[in-house]
Amino acid sequence: MKNYRHTIIIMTLVTLAFLFFTPTTVTGSYSKTTNIIPIPVSVEHRDGFFVFRPSVRVIAEKDAETEASKLIDILAPAMGYRLKLASKARPKAKAIKLALDEQLLHLGDEGYILDVSAEQILIRAKQTAGLFYGIQSLLQLLPASIFSKTEVNDINWKVPCLKITDYPRFQWRSLLVDPARHFIPVNDVKKFLNGMAMLKFNRLQMHLTDNIGWRIEIKKYPNLTKLASNRDRSGGKGGFYTQEEIRELVRYAEKRHITIVPEIEMPFHAGAAINAYPYIGINPARVEGMPLDKQWAALGGLLAPRPETVGFMQDVLAEVIELFGSRFIHIGGDEANLKLWENDPEMQTQMKQLGCNDAHELHSWFIKQMDTFLTENNRRLLGWDEILQGGLAPGATVMSWRGIQGGITAANAGHDVVMAPTSHTYFDYYQSSPENEPLAIGGLIPLEKVYQYDPIPKAITPEKAIHVLGVQGQLWGEYISTRKHLEYMAYPRAIALAEIGWSKKQLKNYGNFVTRLRHHLKRLQAMGINYRQLD
Numbered sequence: 001m002k003n004y005r006h007t008i009i010i011m012t013l014v015t016l017a018f019l020f021f022t023p024t025t026v027t028g029s030y031s032k033t034t035n036i037i038p039i040p041v042s043v044e045h046r047d048g049f050f051v052f053r054p055s056v057r058v059i060a061e062k063d064a065e066t067e068a069s070k071l072i073d074i075l076a077p078a079m080g081y082r083l084k085l086a087s088k089a090r091p092k093a094k095a096i097k098l099a100l101d102e103q104l105l106h107l108g109d110e111g112y113i114l115d116v117s118a119e120q121i122l123i124r125a126k127q128t129a130g131l132f133y134g135i136q137s138l139l140q141l142l143p144a145s146i147f148s149k150t151e152v153n154d155i156n157w158k159v160p161c162l163k164i165t166d167y168p169r170f171q172w173r174s175l176l177v178d179p180a181r182h183f184i185p186v187n188d189v190k191k192f193l194n195g196m197a198m199l200k201f202n203r204l205q206m207h208l209t210d211n212i213g214w215r216i217e218i219k220k221y222p223n224l225t226k227l228a229s230n231r232d233r234s235g236g237k238g239g240f241y242t243q244e245e246i247r248e249l250v251r252y253a254e255k256r257h258i259t260i261v262p263e264i265e266m267p268f269h270a271g272a273a274i275n276a277y278p279y280i281g282i283n284p285a286r287v288e289g290m291p292l293d294k295q296w297a298a299l300g301g302l303l304a305p306r307p308e309t310v311g312f313m314q315d316v317l318a319e320v321i322e323l324f325g326s327r328f329i330h331i332g333g334d335e336a337n338l339k340l341w342e343n344d345p346e347m348q349t350q351m352k353q354l355g356c357n358d359a360h361e362l363h364s365w366f367i368k369q370m371d372t373f374l375t376e377n378n379r380r381l382l383g384w385d386e387i388l389q390g391g392l393a394p395g396a397t398v399m400s401w402r403g404i405q406g407g408i409t410a411a412n413a414g415h416d417v418v419m420a421p422t423s424h425t426y427f428d429y430y431q432s433s434p435e436n437e438p439l440a441i442g443g444l445i446p447l448e449k450v451y452q453y454d455p456i457p458k459a460i461t462p463e464k465a466i467h468v469l470g471v472q473g474q475l476w477g478e479y480i481s482t483r484k485h486l487e488y489m490a491y492p493r494a495i496a497l498a499e500i501g502w503s504k505k506q507l508k509n510y511g512n513f514v515t516r517l518r519h520h521l522k523r524l525q526a527m528g529i530n531y532r533q534l535d
């Protein structure tokens with residue numbers, strides 16, 4: 001017992017010393033900076049280089065081996081040779097060593113130490129995710145052409161000697177894509193995940209359902225994909241992911257330490273589902289004075305929270321849970337036009353029966369049914385900030401999008417929250433004057449505005465700041481119908497967001513960021529990823 005207490009005290013002291021000394025090392029690092037994005041917590045520069053040759057061995061054991069193979073795979077195309085994997089280094093031979101070490105508690109689950117000397121590159125981490133992020137940083141120390149898919153000649157592959165200690169500011173570093181409005185083929189999602197992984201993003205939210213289309217196969221309700229997946233917002237053919245394809249995407253993302261968070265929209269933005277199974281929607285014939293052909297458009301998106309609708313959506317979630325490893329399941333919850341419930345006689349009766357005073361409370365009741373279901377299945381409900389109105393379900397986490405106030409309110413009330421405000425993180429908005437840009441939904445969010453964002457504004461009290469899990473950038477798909485356009489809207493803004501999600505606030509410096517950003521754009525170019533040119 002005494003020993004144990006001893007260890008705790010020592011660990012606390014080490015952590016405190018670490019926290020205390022880190023910023024000093026860090027400030028110094030600007031004079032001689034690396035091109036790593038997001039900027040690492042601390043960099044100590046040393047003299048000399050580690051030079052790559054075919055004889056370099058990659059040394060790893062057990063779980064570290066999987067990460068080591070990924071490094072070998074990434075290096076091979078551009079270098080033109082595959083490094084050999086081994087469990088032990090040969091004496092005097094140069095090596096890249098990957099090691100897991102449970103003692104490295106201060107690094108958290110995603111941190112790493114990257115130590116480069118002329119003889120050895122050593123990456124240490126507590127968990128495999130940390131090794132993966134150490135590898136990402138190592139790759140960024142090499143010339144950008146290391147990301148090329150074909151052999152690059154006449155280049156000396158070397159990295160400077162240094163020691164990096166690094167770990168993220170936030171545990172939730174995410175982007176959202178929207179295959180519901182315009183379907184995104186599996187290979188394009190994979191390519192998007194590749195671009196995210198190098199920026200140390202760890203979540204991709206997929207908006208899988210909306211009024212225009214239902215994009216995920218649900219075995220129990222085949223009409224969802226048979227009748228409601230065959231169009232997109234521009235009148236195109238749409239599409240959907242089979243369950244096998246979803247599994248493949250989840251695995252592909254996991255390999256890159258990215259969790260795919262599925263979003264199944266309810267009770268609004270649910271028009272596609274209602275088209276396929278009209279019994280879950282409000283009866284259109286009840287809208288007085290509206291021509292019938294307009295009624296589906298007006299009401300097509302709103303579910304009627306009858307018991308059978310609750311059952312339907314829980315059935316859907318049951319299959320979703322089987323497919324996705326994510327602890328968090330997003331159920332939407334945004335923008336419901338509650339007037340439609342207020343004016344509907346059946347819903348009025350329903351509210352009375354449930355003891356709901358108004359439509360907000362009915363909305364809240366419906367969300368609670370999903371929360372209970374998810375909680376029973378060991379998952380957590382995540383929803384847009386409207387789920388706060390009418391009372392938040394007990395296990396729910398809020399994703400705050402309507403400006404920054406929603407997030408502040410939620411965090412100060414003690415709810416976990418992911419910040420996704422329209423003011424700074426809507427990458428479907430214009431990046432400069434509309435006349436110079438492809439058609440977008442509206443708004444204006446240039447790169448620098450994204451970079452200025454701080455997910456923990458002063459209005460969130462220090463003791464509540466732990467409730468801010470992190471940030472997400474939104475690539476809503478109304479006006480994005482190709483991979484190239486998706487990438488154009490994402491980059492460079494998502495690069496700024498990556499730094500906000502990972503790096504220490506004290507290290508933020510726009511000028512320094514832009515210098516590193518220029519290198520990152522070269523990496524994207526080598527990978528064949530599109531981006532908007534800097535002004």
Ligand code: TNX
Nearest residue numbers: 334384401426428441476477
């Ligand atoms: C609002 S953000 C929406 C989306 C749209 C987006 C367009 C949110 C929870 N709902 O359905 O695509 O605006 O910017």
